[in-house]
Amino acid sequence: MLLFFPYPKVILMKKTLSILILSTLPALALAAGSHGGGHEMKDGTMMQGHDMSSMNKGDSAVGQPGDPAKVTRTIELVMDDTMRFSPSEFNVEPGETVRFFMKNNGKIPHEMVIGSVAELKEHAAMMQKMPGMKHAEPNMITVNPGQKGGLVWQFPQAGTVDFACLLPGHMEAGMIGKVKVG
Numbered sequence: 001m002l003l004f005f006p007y008p009k010v011i012l013m014k015k016t017l018s019i020l021i022l023s024t025l026p027a028l029a030l031a032a033g034s035h036g037g038g039h040e041m042k043d044g045t046m047m048q049g050h051d052m053s054s055m056n057k058g059d060s061a062v063g064q065p066g067d068p069a070k071v072t073r074t075i076e077l078v079m080d081d082t083m084r085f086s087p088s089e090f091n092v093e094p095g096e097t098v099r100f101f102m103k104n105n106g107k108i109p110h111e112m113v114i115g116s117v118a119e120l121k122e123h124a125a126m127m128q129k130m131p132g133m134k135h136a137e138p139n140m141i142t143v144n145p146g147q148k149g150g151l152v153w154q155f156p157q158a159g160t161v162d163f164a165c166l167l168p169g170h171m172e173a174g175m176i177g178k179v180k181v182g
């Protein structure tokens with residue numbers, strides 16, 4: 001019995017290879033999460049003059065970039081154009097390393113930035129002045145419409161850690177959340 005298959009083998013191989021390559025991109029993005037960091041403008045130049053040291057290195061109050069090999073669980077977050085995270089609050093244990101896996105169901109970009117309320121407000125004000133800025137810090141990820149992304153974070157001590165979308169107007173519209181550690 002002969003089966004008719006409408007695609008030549010070359011096309012099938014290209015499709016299979018494309019699917020395999022695309023399926024590894026989230027893992028590669030997570031592995032690349034511990035780079036030096038910075039803020040890139042739309043024209044490709046790096047932004048100067050704003051101290052993000054407490055946000056990009058992490059501090060004892062908000063945590064620090066986590067080791068992907070030590071992730072204890074993955075927390076899935078959905079972002080959308082209602083300017084909300086779902087869920088917007090969750091609990092973790094002190095010392096826990098979590099992988100956040102974000103999906104943007106909206107039609108515009110959204111981001112997750114981990115920090116203290118003061119840091120988030122300060123950075124949101126800066127983003128209002130420079131809306132074309134792109135993030136490259138371990139506590140920040142921007143996810144384009146229909147895309148997925150992730151970051152790994154460790155929460156070393158009990159308390160509350162905040163996160164928000166700092167794209168202009170998003171945090172002000174209510175795109176904020178809390179991690180309760182303890």
